[in-house]
Amino acid sequence: MIINHSWKNQCNLPSGTIVQGKWNKQNYQIMRKLGEGANGVVYLANSKRGYVALKISNDSFSIMSEVNVLKELAKVQGSVLGPSLFDVDDWGRYGIHYYYYVMEYIHGSDLLSFIQQKGHSWAVVMIAQLLDVLDKLHQEGWIFGDIKPENLIVTKSPATIRCIDVGGTTKTGRAIKEFTEFYDRGYWGLGSRKAEPAYDLFSVALLMIHLFYQRRFTKKEAGHKQLVDIVQSHSELRKYEWPLRRALGGEYESAQVMRTELLAAARGEQRVQKTSINKSNILETSMMIFVTIMIYIVYIVQSLSL
Numbered sequence: 001m002i003i004n005h006s007w008k009n010q011c012n013l014p015s016g017t018i019v020q021g022k023w024n025k026q027n028y029q030i031m032r033k034l035g036e037g038a039n040g041v042v043y044l045a046n047s048k049r050g051y052v053a054l055k056i057s058n059d060s061f062s063i064m065s066e067v068n069v070l071k072e073l074a075k076v077q078g079s080v081l082g083p084s085l086f087d088v089d090d091w092g093r094y095g096i097h098y099y100y101y102v103m104e105y106i107h108g109s110d111l112l113s114f115i116q117q118k119g120h121s122w123a124v125v126m127i128a129q130l131l132d133v134l135d136k137l138h139q140e141g142w143i144f145g146d147i148k149p150e151n152l153i154v155t156k157s158p159a160t161i162r163c164i165d166v167g168g169t170t171k172t173g174r175a176i177k178e179f180t181e182f183y184d185r186g187y188w189g190l191g192s193r194k195a196e197p198a199y200d201l202f203s204v205a206l207l208m209i210h211l212f213y214q215r216r217f218t219k220k221e222a223g224h225k226q227l228v229d230i231v232q233s234h235s236e237l238r239k240y241e242w243p244l245r246r247a248l249g250g251e252y253e254s255a256q257v258m259r260t261e262l263l264a265a266a267r268g269e270q271r272v273q274k275t276s277i278n279k280s281n282i283l284e285t286s287m288m289i290f291v292t293i294m295i296y297i298v299y300i301v302q303s304l305s306l
Contacts, residue, residue: 010058010096011036011040011041011056012041013041014030015030015031015032016029017029017030019100020091021087021089021090022089022090022091022092023089023090024087024089026047026087026089027048028045028047028052028054028102029047030043030044031043031045031046032044034164035150035165037165037167038167038178039057039059039062039063040055040056040057040167041055041057042055043056047102049086050105051107052086052102052105053102053103053105053164054103055100055101056091056098056099056100057098057099057100058097058098059099060099063099063101064088064099065177066101069169070082070085070103071085072140072142073142073166073169075140076136076142081130081133081144081161081162082162082163083103083106083162083163083164084103085102086104087101087102088101088102106153106155106162106164107153107155108154108156109153109154110149110152110153110154111149111152111153111154111161111211112149112210112211112214114154115214120211123212124240124262124263124266126211127204127207127208127262128262128263129160129161130152130207131201131204131255131258131259131262132256132259133161134197134201135256138172138197138200138254141172142169142170142171143170143171143172143176143195143196143197143200144163144166144200144203145168145169145170145178145179145199145200146165146167146176146177146179146180146183147183147203147204148180148183149207151163151164170195172195173196174194175193176193176195176199179193182206182216182217183203183206183207185198185199185202185203185250187219188223188224188227189219189223190202190223190224190249190250191250197252197253198250198253201247201252201258202250204255205227205243205247205248206227208237208240208244209227209230209231209237209244212234213230213237217230224248227248228244228245231244231245239266240262240265240266243258243262246258246261
């Protein structure tokens with residue numbers, strides 16, 4: 001047998017393959033491929049507990065790194081973002097050593113398909129839900145990193161947004177481990193790849209734009225202006241220009257603040273907010289002019305008295 005040593009080909013397991021753990025002796029029958037990331041392939045598998053998702057790779061470091069992230073996510077109170085972890089083990093086949101972990105199989109619609117079916121009003125509901133979970137994650141010192149529709153599933157009864165790949169989750173302050181160009185602020189020239197809340201919130205803004213347009217865009221020279229123009233050109237998305245503009249500009253320090261302003265825009269309060277800001281700016285400018293004139297008058301009076 002000729003073995004292709006590309007890890008993707010090595011991890012390409014045909015349906016019916018039995019994966020038996022070296023240490024825990026648990027058996028998993030491969031059903032079909034669910035997807036693949038930068039360092040492994042995820043399969044739907046059958047087991048004694050029913051259907052599960054099995055991620056396999058020949059990179060032990062990447063697998064253990066993701067296992068540790070799943071364990072940390074489980075500690076985040078109220079978080080349902082990541083799948084539950086069931087098993088971690090090794091497996092040998094044709095002289096190749098594999099590392100894998102088994103997690104909850106999250107069944108549902110991919111996020112893009114869900115929005116296509118339900119309508120754009122549901123995009124705001126899902127984004128608000130995502131921001132709520134991200135806020136808890138950020139408070140625990142983690143940044144999700146690789147936010148994109150392919151990593152997000154919507155389950156039923158009730159509709160809940162869940163993640164099927166935590167490979168990009170990174171400790172705050174470090175360099176982002178995995179990213180997808182379209183959702184990456186570095187690609188758009190609007191910030192670094194440092195793991196911080198603002199990085200995730202930029203990605204959330206791009207995710208929302210994608211959900212409304214159902215397509216991605218190629219970057220032009222002026223990244224920020226291009227994205228704002230895209231928001232303004234969509235009759236429904238324009239309503240959320242204020243929070244999206246702020247997220248794109250890295251102005252939010254917390255996901256909860258972005259969530260609050262996004263929901264305010266959904267209730268039609270954006271115009272009131274902008275009007276209040278404009279009134280405040282006008283009042284501030286008027287006061288500055290008044291003070292300047294008074295200072296000038298005092299200066300003239302003092303000059304004439306000399």
